[in-house]
Amino acid sequence: MAYNKINGIHATENSWLINQVLRQDWGWDGLVMGDWFGTYSTSESLNAGMDLEMPGPSRWRGDLLSWAVMSDKVKKPTIDASVRSLLKLINKVQPWKDDAPKEVGDTQRKKVASEAIVHLKNERNVLPLDSQKKQTYGLIGPAVGNPATSGGGSADLTPHYVSRPLEAIIDFVGSENVKTAIGCQAHLFTPQLSKDISVPNSTEPGYLVSWYKEDPMLNPAAEPIASVTTV
Numbered sequence: 001m002a003y004n005k006i007n008g009i010h011a012t013e014n015s016w017l018i019n020q021v022l023r024q025d026w027g028w029d030g031l032v033m034g035d036w037f038g039t040y041s042t043s044e045s046l047n048a049g050m051d052l053e054m055p056g057p058s059r060w061r062g063d064l065l066s067w068a069v070m071s072d073k074v075k076k077p078t079i080d081a082s083v084r085s086l087l088k089l090i091n092k093v094q095p096w097k098d099d100a101p102k103e104v105g106d107t108q109r110k111k112v113a114s115e116a117i118v119h120l121k122n123e124r125n126v127l128p129l130d131s132q133k134k135q136t137y138g139l140i141g142p143a144v145g146n147p148a149t150s151g152g153g154s155a156d157l158t159p160h161y162v163s164r165p166l167e168a169i170i171d172f173v174g175s176e177n178v179k180t181a182i183g184c185q186a187h188l189f190t191p192q193l194s195k196d197i198s199v200p201n202s203t204e205p206g207y208l209v210s211w212y213k214e215d216p217m218l219n220p221a222a223e224p225i226a227s228v229t230t231v
Contacts, residue, residue: 001050003038012039018049031089036153043073051082106160131172139166140183146194199229206231 001011001018011017012034022028032051039045039053042064053061068074119127129137145166150157170178199206210224 001032001034001038003035010038010040010045012050013041013044013048015048023049031085043068046074046078046082049081051085129169129172131174135177137169137173137178139169139178139180142182142186144180199231204231 001014004011006014006017009016018032022032032049034045034050034053036055037059039050039060042060045053045060046065046068053059058065065074065079069076069079143165145164147162147164149159149162166178166180193207196205197207198204200208206229208227208229210227212222212224214222216222216224
């Protein structure tokens with residue numbers, strides 16, 4: 001479960017979200033786990049159906065949970081239900097007989113990755129793309145050219161290769177059929193310069209830094225007061 005609130009209630013404490021939407025409407029019968037340090041309570045989260053707090057050691061369970069049970073804020077059947085969900089997951093991903101394949105090839109990796117992609121909507125059957133169909137495709141957002149290929153912590157991985165959406169779609173339908181827009185910046189901090197950046201209108205590695213009196217995003221005609229090229 002995520003860090004944010006839904007209708008004023010943290011996702012990890014939101015019984016409507018966990019029990020009504022996730023379990024009843026969507027039919028989920030597995031473990032419900034909080035994101036790292038995304039649990040903010042003891043009895044509220046357990047009673048809402050949030051089975052597992054992460055990471056360990058627990059901050060909100062352990063001794064606090066013992067007190068919650070003693071004060072009758074959390075019922076033992078509620079704990080039993082969460083324990084069953086956890087044991088069910090353990091039995092599913094870690095069979096007692098270790099007969100899982102030791103090596104996974106590139107084909108299997110691609111299959112797993114493709115099946116893990118969440119497709120939100122496909123209005124008018126835009127996908128799959130048709131290279132023979134003459135139409136214009138709009139790609140919006142900084143990630144189309146510079147995707148986040150990994151996360152932080154345990155999700156910090158070095159991929160074997162990176163297929164950028166912009167390059168892949170241009171290769172398939174042609175650059176004349178693709179329009180892009182930055183949309184909005186998605187990074188929290190100023191990103192580091194990539195290693196493959198080059199000086200404008202050149203193949204030389206480096207970058208151009210310009211200073212403006214006014215925001216060039218608001219006034220595209222603004223002239224820089226100074227510029228420096230680094231190679």
